[in-house]
Amino acid sequence: MKKEILKLRGVKVHFPVQAGVFNRVVGHVLAVDGVDLDIFRGEVLGLAGESGCGKTTLGKAILRLVEPTDGEVKYISQDDNETELTSLEKKDMDPFRKKLQIVFQDPHSSLNPSFTIFGSLQDPLKKFGVKSKEERRKIIGDLLEAVNMRREYMDRYPHEFSGGQRQRIGIVRALCLEPELIVCDEAVSALDVSIQAQVLKLLMQLKKEKNLTYLFITHDLSVTEYLCDRIAVMYLGRIVELCDSEDLYNNTLHPYSEALISAIPVADLDKQTKRIVLEGDVPSPVNPPKGCPFHPRCPKATDICKTEVPTLKKYSTNGNEHYASCHLIDLPEIS
């Protein structure tokens, strides 16, 4: 039976916009605007959408690297104890920071250039009680070998490594504290395609060996297709579609997901569907459009889309739960 590791309910992250001589708050950026989401132990959940849709902010809000403005993020332990993370004092977050880690997009800026790899990676181990230097060197060396690097690399500096190697080091840092869930925030986007494939393969191998759960954040739906068990598609701070990976590609319900999928290049030109080109950029999250936030760009928009906000409803496709928010879905809603 599937067990949740995280339950998000009504999560919002609104950043104040200040202006004028007195820096008055004149509005809010609605970066994440009411997200409900369950993440199950052992799964790879993709979180996809264009730049500016709020996916990275949501990933950071889960770890409290940005503070949610509202809503709940519940961590559920192996023995089913629930802890609401957003209400904890910062210092009480420490045991959960161990369990929930992140790999950032840019491996270069996430490593201190003036420290050796050991110098950068040993701090969290020290903080969480690994007192002996020898033991810290052993843990880091073993993990470097696990990501196919030599253990003596720990005494080198970040500039001595390629982008792919630095991303492997980022993965080692995330693994140091034996986490249960890793947020991979565009973890392969900055890498060449051939290196991307190696790092993705490595991530999947480590997931199996260490029984990890991934929240895999990406703007590229071609990466998620074979990697993720389920995919959530975000638009302007909200989830607009959530379902099994296969269903997203074969039984797409939301016009925004359809447009993203149509942009994926395929090797067999006979199988390439007509590309749906979306007009304009994602609207400003300071002043989102009324009605369905996607309506100014949606090729299927009708009058109702301009006035009524569609809610995320549950349907069934291929016998699986399939959530989507669009007025035009012609399937019976299920409870």
Ligand code: SF4
């Ligand atoms: Fe497009 Fe209307 Fe559906 Fe929104 S509700 S995605 S505008 S068809």
